[in-house]
Amino acid sequence: MLPQCAEAVQTQPEQPEPAARISVEKGGLMSVAETLESRVEPSSEGRAGGPRIPPRLRRNLGSIFWQGCTLIAVVALLAFLGHNIALNLKARGLASGFDFLSKEAGFAIGFSLIPFTETDTYGRAFIVGLLNTIFVAFVSMILATVLGTIIGVARVSKHPPTAAAALVYVEGLRNIPLLLQVLFWQQLLINGLPGVRQSLSFGGWVFLNNRGLVLPDVSTGALPVPPSLMAAIIAATLIALSIIAFRRAEPSRRRQVTVWGIGALLALEVLLATLTVDWSRPALTGFNFRNGVVLVPEFVALVVALTIYNAAFIAEIVRAGIESVNKGQREAAAALGLPPRLTMRLIVLPQAMRVVIPPLANQYSHLLKASSLATVIGYPDLVNVFLGTTLNQTGRAIEIVTMTMAVYLVLSALVAGFTSWFNAKVALVER
Amino acid sequence: MSGSALVHVSDVCKRYRSQEVLTGVSFQVARGECVVLCGPSGSGKSTLLRCINGLEDWNSGEVTVDGVDIAANAHRRGHIGQLVGMVFQDFNLFPHLTVLDNVALGPRVLLKEPSTKASAIGHELLERVGLSGHTHKYPYELSGGQQQRVAIARALAMRPKVMLFDEPTSALDPEMVKEVLDVMRELAASGMTMICVTHEMGFARNVADRVVFLTDGCVCETGQPGDFFSCPTTPQAVKFLSHVLAR
Numbered sequence: 078m079l080p081q082c083a084e085a086v087q088t089q090p091e092q093p094e095p096a097a098r099i100s101v102e103k104g105g106l107m108s109v110a111e112t113l114e115s116r117v118e119p120s121s122e123g124r125a126g127g128p129r130i131p132p133r134l135r136r137n138l139g140s141i142f143w144q145g146c147t148l149i150a151v152v153a154l155l156a157f158l159g160h161n162i163a164l165n166l167k168a169r170g171l172a173s174g175f176d177f178l179s180k181e182a183g184f185a186i187g188f189s190l191i192p193f194t195e196t197d198t199y200g201r202a203f204i205v206g207l208l209n210t211i212f213v214a215f216v217s218m219i220l221a222t223v224l225g226t227i228i229g230v231a232r233v234s235k236h237p238p239t240a241a242a243a244l245v246y247v248e249g250l251r252n253i254p255l256l257l258q259v260l261f262w263q264q265l266l267i268n269g270l271p272g273v274r275q276s277l278s279f280g281g282w283v284f285l286n287n288r289g290l291v292l293p294d295v296s297t298g299a300l301p302v303p304p305s306l307m308a309a310i311i312a313a314t315l316i317a318l319s320i321i322a323f324r325r326a327e328p329s330r331r332r333q334v335t336v337w338g339i340g341a342l343l344a345l346e347v348l349l350a351t352l353t354v355d356w357s358r359p360a361l362t363g364f365n366f367r368n369g370v371v372l373v374p375e376f377v378a379l380v381v382a383l384t385i386y387n388a389a390f391i392a393e394i395v396r397a398g399i400e401s402v403n404k405g406q407r408e409a410a411a412a413l414g415l416p417p418r419l420t421m422r423l424i425v426l427p428q429a430m431r432v433v434i435p436p437l438a439n440q441y442s443h444l445l446k447a448s449s450l451a452t453v454i455g456y457p458d459l460v461n462v463f464l465g466t467t468l469n470q471t472g473r474a475i476e477i478v479t480m481t482m483a484v485y486l487v488l489s490a491l492v493a494g495f496t497s498w499f500n501a502k503v504a505l506v507e508r
Numbered sequence: 509m510s511g512s513a514l515v516h517v518s519d520v521c522k523r524y525r526s527q528e529v530l531t532g533v534s535f536q537v538a539r540g541e542c543v544v545l546c547g548p549s550g551s552g553k554s555t556l557l558r559c560i561n562g563l564e565d566w567n568s569g570e571v572t573v574d575g576v577d578i579a580a581n582a583h584r585r586g587h588i589g590q591l592v593g594m595v596f597q598d599f600n601l602f603p604h605l606t607v608l609d610n611v612a613l614g615p616r617v618l619l620k621e622p623s624t625k626a627s628a629i630g631h632e633l634l635e636r637v638g639l640s641g642h643t644h645k646y647p648y649e650l651s652g653g654q655q656q657r658v659a660i661a662r663a664l665a666m667r668p669k670v671m672l673f674d675e676p677t678s679a680l681d682p683e684m685v686k687e688v689l690d691v692m693r694e695l696a697a698s699g700m701t702m703i704c705v706t707h708e709m710g711f712a713r714n715v716a717d718r719v720v721f722l723t724d725g726c727v728c729e730t731g732q733p734g735d736f737f738s739c740p741t742t743p744q745a746v747k748f749l750s751h752v753l754a755r
Binding site: 403405406409410411412413414415416417419423424427428 | 561585587588589590593596598601603604613617659662
């Protein structure tokens with residue numbers, strides 16, 4: 078205790094440092110105000126004959142002054158907190174800095190998209206957690222959007238049992254806390270599914286048991302040359318055809334032509350990849366599966382919970398979008414001869430999009446952050462691996478919490494940025 | 509007469525809860541005929557029109573177009589769309605599609621025309637309604653009159669046997685009414701069978717072959733426009749015309 082006290086006393090004289098910074102800030106601002114004043118003076122002198130500041134500028138000076146005060150207060154507060162943190166860490170003999178990222182982690186991670194062993198670094202553990210978070214959130218977002226759209230459309234169905242079922246789904250699932258749903262699905266998957274030897278088989282390629290979902294693996298060996306050459310020739314032909322089609326198309330069709338061109342290329346890629354890559358079929362040998370990718374039950378439970386919960390909200394968003402489309406649009410489509418299904422797909426949903434996208438962005442942002450509930454069922458996401466295990470072992474709380482917060486901030490900003498870009502595109506087409 | 513008629517409406521009754529909207533409407537429209545439906549507000553003109561293309565259902569009576577029972581085929585929208593075209597008061601163009609796509613949508617999706625053929629149909633019809641320079645604009649870039657002409661082209665693109673107009677000029681500024689009526693007049697002259705609900709008595713007088721006057725959900729009087737406007741026989745028609753023509 079004593080040495081720590083002595084240290085604290087010793088550091089006391091350093092206290093005035095932030096105060097000095099404040100005075101510098103103030104000086105800076107004052108000089109800005111002065112230069113503004115001096116710049117104005119000549120013109121106002123010329124007109125009124127006295128050193129007067131025009132009222133508009135005076136008001137601006139007032140707001141600059143208050144903004145400056147706020148800035149100084151915030152900087153001072155941060156400096157104060159930062160200083161105390163430094164003091165406290167020192168007092169407890171804790172190190173700070175990001176050097177821990179290159180040290181050996183010494184723990185294993187149950188599920189990772191990139192190879193990870195106990196001898197890898199904390200930095201790599203961070204990447205594994207980050208990728209796991211992105212993976213689980215991305216898969217859930219797509220599934221929730223698909224499921225939510227289907228339920229949203231069912232919600233406005235003219236067929237009463239369908240609409241009622243959708244209503245029960247929405248009201249039932251959005252009113253149960255997500256945490257409980259995550260725990261429910263985890264328990265159900267672990268206790269409700271058969272063991273490895275009694276796995277549920279889907280066509281002999283996909284297996285489901287209480288240790289997870291087993292999918293066929295791809296072995297990414299070198300592609301045989303002839304197929305890749307063939308692929309190149311077909312791709313070149315497709316690109317050439319697309320360009321010709323693009324040139325010939327009506328301007329309003331060009332977007333469609335582009336989309337189809339890119340779609341055809343992607344389809345070709347996927348087809349060739351499926352044909353040329355070696356799919357290794359999972360096989361039960363002894364007590365476990367060989368040659369398969371296992372999605373752990375925690376991953377499956379989290380995806381199911383996030384999908385089902387968020388789909389309930391997305392369904393309501395989609396319903397609101399559908400109902401926002403003028404009734405006259407449906408009548409016009411019906412009068413033209415479009416059956417209800419085509420009317421929904423070609424007329425109503427495209428117009429609903431522009432209403433749907435902003436709240437959908439909100440929901441994605443929520444889903445991303447809610448994926449951190451992974452930690453309660455032990456799915457190794459960023460919070461679990463980094464904020465949990467890594468923090469426990471290294472004790473670098475400030476660095477780790479800051480990095481984790483920064484990751485969620487950046488990912489949320491990316492989601493928001495993408496959706497607003499998409500929204501602008503859709504809005505441009507309609508208005 | 510009844511054998512050659514294209515549209516048969518016989519004894520159609522419709523109730524909204526306790527409100528009687530149509531109380532036994534019967535009339536026929538011959539091939540190539542242009543009929544104006546008129547009558548005081550609430551007489552059931554629009555409802556009757558919406559029954560003819562199956563947008564509304566009704567309680568009793570029968571509607572056939574070109575021998576097709578509309579009630580029995582109401583669920584086969586694609587089938588009715590090729591028989592009956594409709595133009596709405598509020599245009600109801602599809603705001604997310606260009607003018608050309610609005611017109612070409614029907615041929616492409618429902619008539620299964622190849623995309624180039626559908627576009628060609630679109631261009632041809634837009635030229636016919638005088639909008640060939642606006643094909644790649646979006647509906648919001650057009651005036652009300654232009655939008656309504658696109659709506660007419662869109663309905664024509666399905667090559668219907670009969671066209672229904674539900675107060676096509678009521679939502680337009682006065683200076684745009686003429687351009688829409690001109691298109692309708694040209695259409696009537698080309699031999700299209702038309703049923704128009706309109707308050708444009710000048711159009712009824714000059715273009716229509718027959719005027720059908722509705723009151724309280726049934727046909728009150730029907731006749732040649734010349735006879736109807738100069739010497740209406742029923743007191744209701746006299747009263748209606750005195751209101752309308754006094755404007």
